[in-house]
Amino acid sequence: MEIVLADVYGFCFGVKRALDGVYAQLEKTPVVTLGALTHNKTVLNELFAKGVRNIDSLCQYDKALGAVVVIRAHGVAPDIYSQLEAKGIPYLDLTCPSVTANQQLARKMYESGHEIIITGDPKHPEIIGLNGWAGGSALIVSNSEDINGKKITADGGKKYFLMSQTTFEMDSFDKIKDEIVKYIHNLEFSNTICKATYERQQAAARLAASVDKVLVLGDKSSSNSVKLYEICKAVQKKSYFIENIFHLDLKNISICDKIGITAGASVPPTAIEEAIRQMSEFEKTHEVPEAEGVNLDVGTLNENEITTENGESFEQMLDKSVTTLHTGQVVTGKVISIVGGEVMVDLQYKSDGIIQRGQFAEDSSVDPSTVVSPGDEITVFVLRVNDGDGNVLLSKKRVDAQRGYRDIDNAFTTGEPVLGKVSEMIKGGLIVNVAGVRVFVPSSQATARFTKDLSGLVGQELNINILELDKGKRPWRIIGGRKELALKEENEAKEKAFAGLEEGTLVSGPVSSVAKFGAFVDLGGVDGLIHVSELSWGRVRNVEDVLKVGDIVEAYIIKADKETGRVSLTLKSVENDPWASILERYPIGSIVTGKVVRIVPFGAFIEVEDGIDGLVHISQIAHRHLKKPEDALSIGQEVETKVIEIDQDKRKISLSIKAAIDMDYDYDDDDYDDDDYDDDYDDDYDDDYDDDDVVDAVDDTTPQEEAAE
16 A cells, blocks of 8 residues: 655644644633634644633623633634724734735725625635625625626626635636636736645645545535545545544555545644554555455555655655755745735745744834735745744845845945945934944034934935944944035035026025024025025014925025025015005105104104105104104104105105195205205115125125024
8 A cells, every 4th residue: 555645735824823823822811712713623622622612703702711812814804803802802813814915905905996706605704704804795706607696797887806715726716717707808806815725736636646546634614625625536536535534434445555645724733644544554454455467465554655746755745844944044935925014925835934023124114015015036034944833933134134244345345335224313423224234324424514413314315435344343343424425415416406596597495494694495405595684575573484494485596606605595576576666656745654663863764564664864853953863753653754755776765754744834855955864864774775794694604604603
């Protein structure tokens, strides 16, 4: 007798993960499972013996027990999570990662307006839960014949999305898909059958074609076990579906047979080992039939005669994976799913690998789902082949760091800069992450000029030079800097910025800083200064009354000096110049009311409107002689005046209070045209608007010096 085991059989990752999770939880608290944890009576009996109880609904949960509710590998609908949280019931979610990925896919497609079609058993708990993530409205299809009975139509602009139960048969999925596309030509679909399930089914088909008889171990309530049997039966008619070896009718077996054994995803290794043991005992207790000219004495069954399809012994097959992975190995696999920040990776190993969130990237805030997708190839470092629960622990950031060290070594040798991301600010400088390697950048090397507060650089990607590298340290002592690079980048940005700046053009940008004398605007590589006198046609006492850091402004270029690097801007435009229509608004002889805003020895300035001040000479304040204007006027006092002259070019208005008081007053032109009056007016006006300090601030001070002031 020869026994051949399928290449892939027995416990799948999801079931094993769930069982291991329950056993681990039992060491802390009592456990109840929401539905049968697995479709295998032997396993369920073992769990029952350890005190694990099963409930079919949350209504059966007894808080007095203090038990943790376990969500099995099949998963549940989203409303179950809501009920658990609303009732304050502690729970442990052991949904298979592949099932979780399918649930998220169903929700995404449902929320995008698709009608969801799922291939599988409508009564299976995985399908019931999956339908919940599709709004409870999914069409469940078991076979291609079901399509005619479903309301699938292209009318009304409906969008359809086809997916599958993870344990469904691949051929059946393809047949259903082919049938649906007869009605829906632009059908969207995703083959969501678990890879392990597909491989188990393919292995079963190959096995059935190479043996005389097939034993399929599994519970008849297990969907994947039933499908395995159906696949084997289609290839080898002498296929037998048994819960365990003791259910085998031995009259169907001969010691001359080549017998294949496979098992469903819920069958534990002990059941398979028992089947092999019993078959060995069967051979020992039965005689070998003889036929003329044929020697059928095959001897006693031993371990070396129990082989897989490729000729490996049972023991070799069990040990095969152990020799292919070892701690510290760098391997390539395919991403299966990303759930809760953990990445599941197919390594072609008996267990899938897990990249925990802290091992994905040096920056723990990175969301793996934004970097990789299911189906992507990924290179990883093996941290542990077995973490005690049968999981292979992996690290992507270790591989990144190894690559990063090579890049840094090369950059130090060649002098080329490397790109990194500022991860944190520490005493004395910054930590820059270069492909998973921490590089220290001193404060003096972080920017083109000394900057006291470097917190604004955290999170930014920057090019840096490797200044020092000590490989004798573990980890390497690496010091980087970007002062030279920053100066170069600044100069390049300035040159580029100046190329597009012309006097009189309108530019826009955010206010980068505010000083007493004005505001600086970032023009993309160069700062432009809006002097306080250019903020408004009116009087501005405080720059922050008009502009604040971060404000986006549009301003006109007054002057752009490439050699000095200075750009002068103004918010004052011809369109809003209050002097443009001054003669129409204040004709000679008109009476205007204004407020005293400044008193000087030769008179007082009256604000007639925002941006327009007129001068009342001391001789025009009252009919009586005044030694000083304060004898009749005070700051803030409102007075009525008469417009007696306007010089639009020089932007000057001459007013008279006494003429407004007495309209019959015989105005003496000689008094008005007094040379001293004109000189005083001109001198004060010049002092007020053309102050040398203002000119110096604009023309002789760099934006950086002004910012420092």
